[in-house]
Amino acid sequence: MQLATFSAILQFAVDREMAALEAFSKACHGSDPVKVEAAGRLKSDAEKNVKSLQAILRENITELVMEPYDAIESDGFMIPDDEGEPLSTGVEILKKQQEFLRAAAMAIKMREVTRALEKIAGRRSLLLADLAGKW
Secondary structure (H helix, E strand, O other): OEEEEHHHHHHHHHHHHHHHHHHHHHHOOOOOHHHHHHHHHHHHHHHHHHHHHHHHHHHHHHHHOOOEEEEEEHHHHOOOOOOOOHHHHHHHHHHHHHHHHHHHHHHOOOHHHHHHHHHHHHHHHHHHHHHHOOO
16 A cells, blocks of 8 residues: 555554554563563553654644655555564564654655654664564
């Protein structure tokens, strides 16, 4: 599916964060304490990102709903939500989401929004790199 408007791009980002949040919520109930702790950190980050993305969408929706942007093909950023262990699925969703946020930042030519998307993607990189060394 092509995402060619501000609202479509941001809503896709919110939906993917929600999918990751769901996977991490499931992983928080596992038996491995290291993975449960990692899932908790990732869940917390995803919750913060959902709120940030929803605020960006809400604050800018009236002016930008129909503004055309360079289309982003969403299929390249999807993975099946029900595949494998919840924590691994969530991490894969977040990796794809990170790529998507960077693509969205390039497509949306609003300095404030671009900065916010890049900040979320950068935080995600640091968190995933920190967790990669632990499991």
